[in-house]
Amino acid sequence: MxxxxxxxxxxxxxxxxxxxxxxxxxxxxxxxxxxxxxxxxxxxxxxxxxxxxxxxxxxxxGGVDPHVHTNSVLPTAAESGIMCFGPDRVSEGAIYGGTTTLVDFAHWKPGDELSESFARKSAEWSGSTYTDYALHGTFKEPEIPFEVLEQIPDAVANGHGSYKVWMTNTTPTRPKQKTDLGNMWGLMEQTAAAGAMLAVHAEDDDIVMYSYKKLQHQGNTGIEYMHHAHNNLSEKLSFQRAITLAHHVGAPIYLMHVSAREGVDAIREARGRGQAVYGEILPHYAYFTAEDYRQENGAIYHTYPSLKSETDRDSMWESLLEGSLSTLATDGVCTDLDVKTRGKTILDATGGHAGVEMRMAVAYTEGVAKRGLDLTRFVDITSANAAKILGLYPQKGVxxxxxxxxxxxxxxxxxxxxxxxxxxxxxxxxxxxxxxxxxxxxxxxxxxxxxxxxxxLGGPDGSLLKQRVSSDVLKRPAC
Ligand SMILES: [Zn+2]
Ligand SMILES: [Zn+2]
The missing domain is CATH 2.30.40.10 (Urease, subunit C, domain 1)
Incomplete structure (x- = not known):
């Protein structure tokens, strides 16, 4: 030494x-x-x-959780303005649980310069977080103006190296958030050229909305029908479309909350062709199934898209073990029980997971202890890969x-x-x-x-991190 x-x-x-x-x-x-x-x-x-x-x-x-939400108005409780908890509470849970970096979302709003959306969200974190943090820039608008797309290279140069887009409005009752394939194409061209990662919430909006209509017609709107609305076909079609578009552009993508075997298969196939496609699963997708919606307070197990079957869950573990899925994130939307269980149907359920503090322990228990995941893979899925995919490595994740x-x-x-x-x-x-x-x-x-x-023992003085995704991660499935 x-x-x-x-x-x-x-x-x-x-x-x-x-x-x-x-x-x-x-x-x-x-x-x-x-x-x-x-x-x-x-x-x-x-x-x-x-x-x-x-x-x-x-x-x-220290764990890197690439997917948490803070201070978001819950769409299904919009009329009351109820929000999920802020960075203080979420980062406190994280730091107790062994997670030292969280990645939240900075929403672009019409009229914003891109830099303003990052500054606004960062101000909520600064001075109140026990972990370090980074921010995905997000677009929840049907149209993203060209002038805004053209600000992406500057934002990337300033350390904002990841973005997120939604392919569905999620439920028929929520405010619109879907970006169509055309606008997504434009966004991918910018993120790819600037060397940024694009995270995608992939669900097929046509299939999801039709399924809602059908379930309503049948009177099957209890939360136990959630996986019939947010179903395997939707995951298959949307993943294939996102991957095809990304292949056409040459853009790296990060598919969030993979929930079905079909999603896993699409990712494995794309990676087999050398495409830079990365998949994320959530701790409760790796443990619970759609059967758990039938439990008392079944809503507490729900996050969009939805829990699925044992076959789907087992395919995720297979892929985590072999390496075709990269990260285990929470999709944290932290609320107390009364808020999480306000909605009891497929139309008004609150998504997201209160599990930031449990993430590392669940990954170890389900992965290492029960399934023989080796310790370097445990590190890959809990910190190293998220740090690589989002451009925080090797400052973080090793x-x-x-x-x-x-x-x-x-x-x-x-x-x-x-x-x-x-x-x-x-x-x-x-x-x-x-x-x-x-x-x-x-x-x-x-x-x-x-x-x-x-x-x-420590105070809330976490810092905003700069992201720079390595060319290796951008060009091929590097982790
Ligand atoms: Zn999502
Ligand atoms: Zn989310």
Whole structure:
């Protein structure tokens, strides 16, 4: 180990996961960065202001959750102006759960310069977040003016390297948010040329809206019919169209909340042809199925598009294990139980998931403990791949000399039943009674111990990150 000025923090004897595998390492941290990594017990310890013996606990890069929503007016509660929780609450849950970077959405509104939409959303985060954060620029308008599209290269140069677009209005009752294929084509041309990632909420609007009409005609509008409206055919058609368009343009795309086997197949096929297509799944899609809509308060398991069958769920795990799906994100829309369960039908259900704090523990339990996911793949799906796809790597998503000292320490000797009072996001959890095989014991953000022994020690001074997606990720399926 080279001699450095005094270390701020030295973590010894952790089972540390780096891109080359899991081994017993000591991690030296100074000025917010990882400055030293060496085999535990290999010589005299450095001088450090604080030394913590981790005693074999698992150490992974702080989680990167590429998909959370904050302060959004819930479309189905628009008349009352009810919003989901803000960055303070969501980032507090995240930091307790071992996640140190969150990516939210900055909505462009007609009349905005693109830079104004980013500045507006960033102001909501600044000074109130316990994690670092980045923002996808979003377009929820049927038309995106050419003058706005032409601002994308400047925004990308300023560090805003990802955008999102919707292919459906989601329900017949919501405000319009769909961008048609023509406008999406124009957007893709700009993001591809500027070196940005385009995230897509892919559902086939025709199929979804027709299905709503049919279900209403049949009187089948209970939430247990959600997967008949947001169905497998819709995922198949929309994924194929988005992928075909992206192939035509040469644009990289990130397909959010993959929910069906057909979606997984479309992604695998495109990647097989060398196309830069990345897929995201959600923890509850990896665990619950549409049967859970029939439980009491079935709405708490719902996020758009919808839960599907066991076959769909199993195909997602297959793909996570083999590597054709890249990330596990929450699609966090955090509210208390009364808001989440206000809507009980396919027309008025509240989407989104209160699961930011549980994400790392669920990924470990379902992936590593139950299905033999190896530890480097666990890191891939919880931090490294999201950081790569959104241009935050290697600042985030890796334990390496020079990277930000963002770390999650997980105790993997636990067998613990989770209850809402263990968590900090909401007054309920869809994971009530779930048994975890790993539980965060320490979270470090840029060298600062934020949470230790389930106590919050750090303040809300997270920073906005600049995104720059590497050409490797833009050109081929790199992760
Ligand atoms: Zn979406
Ligand atoms: Zn979302």
């Amino acid at each position: 080279r001699r450095f000025p005094m270390l701020d923090l030295l973590l010894t004897n952790g089972l540390v996961v780096t891109p080359s595998g899991a081994e017993r390492l000591d991690i030296g941290i100074a000025e917010g960065k990882i400055v030293a990594l060496r085999a535990s017990g290999a010589g005299a310890p450095e001088e450090a202001r604080r030394v913590v013996d981790l005693n074999g606990q698992l150490v992974v890069p 334990i390496a000399v020079g990277s930000d000292a963002d770390l999650a320490v997980l105790d993997t000797t636990v067998d613990r039943k989770i209850t809402a009072s263990d968590l900090h996001e909401a007054d309920y959890t869809p994971w009530e009674g779930y048994r975890v095989a790993a539980w965060p014991s320490m979270t470090v953000l840029r060298g600062k111990v934020m949470v230790e022994d389930r106590k919050l």
